[in-house]
Amino acid sequence: MLKKFKLLLKELKAVPRKTYLKGVTALFFAGLALFGFFYLSIYWGMWGKLPSEQELRDLKQNEATEVFSAEGELIGKYYIFDRQPVLYKELPQHLIDALIATEDVRFYEHSGIDSRSLLRVFVKTIMMGDESSGGGSTITLQLAKNLFGRQDYGFMSIVVNKLQESIIAQRLEDIYSKEEIIGLYFNTVPFSDNTYGIESASRKFFNTTTSNLSLHEAATLVGTLKASHYYNPRLFPERSKERRDIVLNQMQKYGYLPEDIYKEVTERPLTLEYQYFNNNEGIAPYFRSQLKKDLVKILDTLTNEDGEPYNVYRDGLQIYTTLDYKMQVLAEKAMTEHMTQLQKQFEGAYGKRAPWEKQQLITEALKNTPNYISLKEKGWKEEKIMDSLTSKRDMELFEWGAKKMVRASVADSVKHYMKFLNMGMVNLEPSTGAVKSWVGGINHKYFKYDHVAQSRRQIGSTFKPVVYTAAVEAGIDPCTYYSVREITYEGGWTPSNSGPEEDPFVNYPMKTALSKSINTIAVKVLYDVGINKVLSQANKMGFPPDLPPYPSIALGTAEMSAVDLAGAYAGFANKGHSVKPYYITEIKDKYGNTLATFKPKVSSKPAFSRTTNQVMVEMMKATVNEGTAARLRYKYRLPNDIAGKTGTTQDNKDGWFVGITPNLISVTWAGADDHRIGFPSTSIGQGANSALPAFALLMQKMNADPQFAEITQAKFPTPSEDVQQMLDCEPLERDNFLERLFSGADDPESAEDKKEDKEKGLLNVIKGIFKKKK
Structure with missing residues (x-):
């Protein structure tokens, strides 16, 4: 370029001076006129409409919606661009100093365009081809680019875009103060990892707010602005540290940083506390996915100041939830x-x-x-x-x-x-239905299906407490004894017991039958109570109204989601009142104005009496202390007050465990996504092995943290003397063979029918005694 320029000068020297001056003058004015027309064509919008002064005053940017836990911890975002606004007064001074020292040292002296820098760019970069001479972009020019982007105009792109930005920059300087421009800049500038705005970058890379950014953190983020991918501190930490130190050097050079502090900070290693806020990564991804579905429906009913529905991706909403961050x-x-x-x-x-x-x-x-x-x-x-x-x-x-x-x-x-x-596990507060933790699967990136809310699986023996609740409510004493032996019901259905074969001459009281989860007795109790009464009891407790009206319901052939089962079980720890699980408490707009609030939904009437409540809790405590969930005591050594129920479905397809403590209801499911695949054996597939351990491990972790003392140290109320007497019976009794031989006691017919046909009873008993066990 320089050689061509020198040759041009030699040729011009050969031209007569007068002619030369006329030619240069004409050329100059022609060029000036051409440039003026070109500039006006951009100013008038012939290369694309420029924002008006009013549009610049009413700047609106897509802002990420933030989701917070019950304690105010940020747990996720919904966004097109990860951007969150912050006020100028929240910007620490060393962050502002770092930006000005690095990007625009004469920021407070110019009115949007730095003529000295532009002259340097024109001479060194354009005329002499020296790309190391730097750019001429001011903070205001960069803001214009951040706000409106750049268009492709072919070989004219760089010139057209630069002139458009210069016009917008001057308009911005006329409308906003220098402090407001700094604030706008920090709220719109792109950082690494598709992050827009300083607040989002602070939270993502350092898990802090902008106002709490340290000097070296601020310098690191400002350093990435030169090339957000190249200096990405997550991907290229060494490169990012070098750039951080350059920023600190600029601050020291221009008097923003004393030399001793400069030396101290540059010696620090680059440390990140990176936070993922996308659908697949980070905390509670299944919860956030379900929450988004609910928010879309809720926001359709709310309108903004323009009368339009709010948009979860653009409107910078603040969503407050019931989720306990630490428990999650x-x-x-x-x-x-x-x-x-x-x-x-x-x-x-x-x-x-x-x-x-x-x-x-x-x-x-x-x-x-x-x-x-x-x-x-x-x-x-x-x-x-x-x-x-x-x-x-x-x-x-x-x-x-x-x-x-x-x-x-x-x-x-x-x-x-x-x-x-896969697994689904949900924990909620029984008094309100507030969801405290939500694990919908093993990995959201690879397994999108949510086993807390979406999946409806057979609930197995977790339905048996409903049968026994209905029985106690109907006046059947919990110490009523039932034979374990199998019998065949109308239609040829013969329910059998899983696990070790039971002695057919042993009778168990209801309290033991529940703790041992004996199928044959659960069905007999259902027949004694009546299926309609059992279904009615289930509806009162919050089970869905479409339960199958068949005797097999006693063994849990109904299908439910884990979260609905948790809401139904809450009554056992909430004086008989079931709850509707909920997880949104408040929705605010980007200015902090409340748009909607959500309160607990607790059933107005108890589903069962106080006495029944105490009886059932004691019976399910026996499940934990000596029954199918006893490994909570002997293997996991949990000392907590816990009641519960295990569940296993036919062919070992589903394993369940419901844990009940005074202040927490926990429901866990485990199984394969494909319904055709079950566990290879009951020993592996039973709820006590497939589902219970996840609850046990969670309780162990909570026991070790004093923060959860309100849950882990809570005690069930001591049952009344009447209830204690009701449950005071031997855990089993041997069958009186002669009495059994001459009665049809286990036949599901009515008592009057049995008396009229003892011979039939004898045949049924003999058939039951010698029947081959499955």
């Missing part, structure tokens, strides 16, 4: 610890007999994948579709402990994911 962290850890071990146990027990190794099952699962459905809709033939789905490529697969990059096909991935067990 512990619940996720407990789930991970348990499911990692259960998965190994599950796969080891199946060995080479694993159902996910069966080609028919894999093929059926493939036909439900989006890939198969999409190709089918395009008209592909079956053979071609299968060829496509079995072709291998590089992909990332989930494994406990680490991600795995492999060469695999869609069919391989379907087979891989089919083997994984």
Whole structure:
């Protein structure tokens, strides 16, 4: 460029001076006129409409909606661009100094355009090709670019965009003060990892607010502005530290930082406390996913000042929830610890007999994948579709402990994911229904289906307390004895017991039958109470009204979500009052104005009496102390006051555990996403093994933290003397064989029918005694 310029000067010297001056003058004015017209064409919007003064006064930017825990901890965001506004007075002075020293040292001297910098850019960068000379952008010019972006105008792009920005910058300087411009800049500037605005960047990279940014944190973030990806402190920490130190050097150079502090801070290592705020990462991803669905429906009923519905992605709302941040962290850890071990146990027990190794099952699962459905809709033939789905490529697969990059096909991935067990666990406050923790699955990135709210599975023996509650309410004494032996009911249905075979000549009282979760007795109690009364009792407790009206309901053939089951069980710890689980307490707009509040929904009438309440709690405490949930005591050594109920469904498809403490209801489900795959044995699949340990591990962690003393140290009320007497009976009795032989005591017919046909009773008894156990 310099050589060409020198040659041009030699040629011009050969031209007569008078002619030369006329030519240069004409050329100058022609160029000036051309530039003036060009500038006016941009000013008049011929290259794209420029924002008016009024539009600049009414600046609106998409702002992220923030979600907070009950304690005010930020747990997530919903956004198109991760941006959150902050006031100028919240900006620490060293943050402002770092920006000015690095980006625009004459910021307070110019009116949007720094002529000296522009001259330097023109001469050195454009004329001499020296790209190291720096840019001429002021903070105001950068703000204009941040607010309105840049368009593609071909080879004229850089010139047109720069002139547009200069016009907008001058308008901004006319409208806003220097402090307001600084505030706007920090609220709109892009940082690393798709983060917009200093508040979002502060929370994401250092888990703090802007007002609490330290000097080295502020310098780190300002340093990324030169090239947000290149100096990303998460991806390139060493590079980012070097840039941070340059920022600190600039601050020292221009008198914003004493030399001793400069030296001290530059010696510090770069430390981050990175926070993920996307759908798959971070705390409570399943909860946030469900919350977003609910918010969309709620916001459709609320309108902003323009009469438009609020938008969860754009309007910078503040959502306050009931979630306990610390408990959520512990619940996720407990789930991970348990499911990692259960998965190994599950796969080891199946060995080479694993159902996910069966080609028919894999093929059926493939036909439900989006890939198969999409190709089918395009008209592909079956053979071609299968060829496509079995072709291998590089992909990332989930494994406990680490991600795995492999060469695999869609069919391989379907087979891989089919083997994984999943879990749903929800904890709520029984007095209000406030959700305290929500674990919807093992990993939201790979398993989107939520097993707290979306999944409805058979609830197994967790329904038995409803049967026994109805029985006590109907006046049946909890010490009423029932035989364990199997009998066949109308229609040929013969419920049997799981686990070790029971002695057919043993009778158990209801309290023992519940703690041992004996199927045969639960059905007999249901027949004694009457199925309609049991269903009515279930409805009063908050179970759904569409329960199947069949005797098998006693064994939990009804399907429910974990969160609904928790709400129904809350009555046992809430004086008989069921609750509607809720998790949003308040919605505010970006200015802090309350848009909506949400209160607990507790049933107005108790579903059962105080006496029944105490009886049932004592019976379910026996489940924990000596029954199917006893491993809470002997294995996990939990000293807490706990009642509970385990549940296991047919063919070991689902494992459940409901834990009841005075101030917390916990429901846990475990099983495979694919309904066709169950646990290989009851010993592994029973709720006491598949679901209970997650609750046990959570309680252990909460016991170790004084913060949860209100939950972990709470005690159930001492039962009344009447209730204690009602439960004062032997845990079993031996059958009187002769009496049993000549009566049809276990036949589900009425007592009058039994008296009229003792011979039939004798045949039923003999058939029951010698029946082959399943």
